[in-house]
Amino acid sequence: MRMLAIETSCDETAVAILDCAGDEKRATFEIRGDALLSQAKIHQEYGGVVPMLAKREHQKNLPHILKTALTQAEISEEGVEVIAVTAGPGLEPALWVGINFAKALALAWGKPLVAVNHMEGHILAALARCEGKLLEIQGVRLPVVALLISGGHTELVLMREWLKYELVGQTRDDAVGEAFDKVARMLGLPYPGGPEISKLAERHRSARSRLGTGSEGSGEQSGVAIKLPRPMLDSNTCDFSFAGLKTAVLYLLKELPELTEEKKRHIAHEFENAAADVLWAKTKRALAQTGAKTLVIGGGVSANTHIRRVFTENSAREFPEVLLSIPHASLTGDNAVMIGIAGYYHALNKEFADFETLAANGNLSLAQSSTKPRR
Ligand code: KG4
Ligand code: ZN
Numbered sequence: 001m002r003m004l005a006i007e008t009s010c011d012e013t014a015v016a017i018l019d020c021a022g023d024e025k026r027a028t029f030e031i032r033g034d035a036l037l038s039q040a041k042i043h044q045e046y047g048g049v050v051p052m053l054a055k056r057e058h059q060k061n062l063p064h065i066l067k068t069a070l071t072q073a074e075i076s077e078e079g080v081e082v083i084a085v086t087a088g089p090g091l092e093p094a095l096w097v098g099i100n101f102a103k104a105l106a107l108a109w110g111k112p113l114v115a116v117n118h119m120e121g122h123i124l125a126a127l128a129r130c131e132g133k134l135l136e137i138q139g140v141r142l143p144v145v146a147l148l149i150s151g152g153h154t155e156l157v158l159m160r161e162w163l164k165y166e167l168v169g170q171t172r173d174d175a176v177g178e179a180f181d182k183v184a185r186m187l188g189l190p191y192p193g194g195p196e197i198s199k200l201a202e203r204h205r206s207a208r209s210r211l212g213t214g215s216e217g218s219g220e221q222s223g224v225a226i227k228l229p230r231p232m233l234d235s236n237t238c239d240f241s242f243a244g245l246k247t248a249v250l251y252l253l254k255e256l257p258e259l260t261e262e263k264k265r266h267i268a269h270e271f272e273n274a275a276a277d278v279l280w281a282k283t284k285r286a287l288a289q290t291g292a293k294t295l296v297i298g299g300g301v302s303a304n305t306h307i308r309r310v311f312t313e314n315s316a317r318e319f320p321e322v323l324l325s326i327p328h329a330s331l332t333g334d335n336a337v338m339i340g341i342a343g344y345y346h347a348l349n350k351e352f353a354d355f356e357t358l359a360a361n362g363n364l365s366l367a368q369s370s371t372k373p374r375r
Contacts, residue, residue: 004084004105005336009089015062015336018031091362114351123298144159150300154240156283168286204266231243238286245271297326
C-alpha cells in the first residue's frame with residue numbers, strides 16, 4: 001500500500017511517501033520520498049515556536065514540499081493509495097494547514113484519508129529498525145512502555161494490546177523539551193535549546209573525564225557548587241514535574257556573580273543529569289508496575305545523547321529482559337515518515353477519517369489515564 005503522509009503539527013513541514021506491506025506481526029516500509037523543511041531558524045528570534053508564523057510557513061511551503069516528495073518517489077498522484085495526516089496533538093493553526101491540504105488532495109485524487117495521532121507516530125518510529133530507506137517493525141513484544149519526550153509532551157504510555165494505549169504518567173507542568181528550551185534561553189543559547197544544552201553538557205563531561213574529576217554534582221571545575229533538584233523523584237507516581245527544575249536554574253543564575261562559558265557548561269551538565277535521572281526513575285517505576293517487555297523512548301528529546309546513554313546502560317543493567325527500542329537518529333524529531341507508518345496500520349484496519357468531521361485537535365490524547373496498571 002502506498003501512503004502519502006503529511007506532518008505540520010509544530011515547526012516542521014513534512015511530506016513522506018512510503019511503500020508499506022505486511023501486518024502487525026511484521027511490516028515493512030520503504031521510504032520512496034521524504035521531504036522536510038524545518039522552520040527553526042524563523043522561530044529562533046522569538047525564542048520558541050510562534051503558532052501563527054508556523055501556520056504561515058506551512059501554508060507557504062507545503063505545496064513545494066509535496067512536489068519534492070513526489071519527485072523523489074518518481075510517482076504521480078495516481079500512485080498514491082491512502083493519505084495520512086497528523087490530526088493532533090500540536091498547534092491547532094499549524095495542524096489545520098496539513099489537514100486542509102490533505103482533505104483537498106484526497107478529494108481531488110479520490111483517495112481515502114487517515115487521521116494520525118502524532119505521539120503514536122513517535123512510538124511506532126521508535127519501534128522501527130532502520131536500514132537506509134527500508135524500515136521494519138517486527139515481532140513487537142507486548143506490553144510496551146513508551147516514554148514520550150518532546151517540546152509539548154512528557155508522558156509514559158502503556159501499550160498492552162497492539163495500538164491500544166493507557167496513560168501511566170505525565171508531566172504536571174512543563175514538558176521536558178520545554179524545560180530544555182527555557183533553560184537554554186536563560187543561558188543565552190538559541191532555540192531549539194535541547195541540542196545546545198546537550199553540546200555544552202557533553203563538553204563538560206569530556207573535560208571532567210580528561211581531568212579525572214570524580215563523582216557527579218560537585219562544582220570544582222567552574223569554582224562553584226552546582227546541584228539542581230530532581231523533582232518528584234521519590235513520589236509514589238509515574239508523574240513528572242519540570243517547572244521546579246527550570247526555576248532552580250533561574251535562581252542559580254541570579255546568585256552567580258558572572259556567567260562564564262565554563263559555568264554555562266557546568267549548569268547544562270547538571271540540568272541534563274537531573275532531567276535524565278528523573279526520566280529514568282519514572283520509567284523504571286512504570287516498567288516494574290506494568291511488567292513491560294519492551295521499552296520505547298520517542299519524541300524530539302530522545303535525540304539527546306546522555307538520555308540515550310542512561311537508558312541504554314540502566315535498562316541493560318536493571319531490566320535485562322526488557323528490549324529497549326530507541327528511534328534511529330533520522331526519526332527522533334518530527335517527520336512525516338512516522339505519520340505514514342502509523343497511518344498504514346490504521347488504513348489496514350480500514351479506520352478512515354470522515355471528510356466532514358476530521359478536525360485539528362491540539363490536545364488529542366493517545367490514552368485514557370490508568371490509575372491501576374495490571375501486571
Ligand atoms: O518531537 P519534537 O521534534 O517536536 C514536538 O513535538 O515538540 O521535539 C522538539 C523538542 C524541543 O524541545 C527540542 O529542544 C528537543 O526536542 N530536542 C532535544 C534534543 N534535540 C531536540 N532535547 C535535548 N537534547 C537533544 N539533543
Ligand atoms: Zn513530536
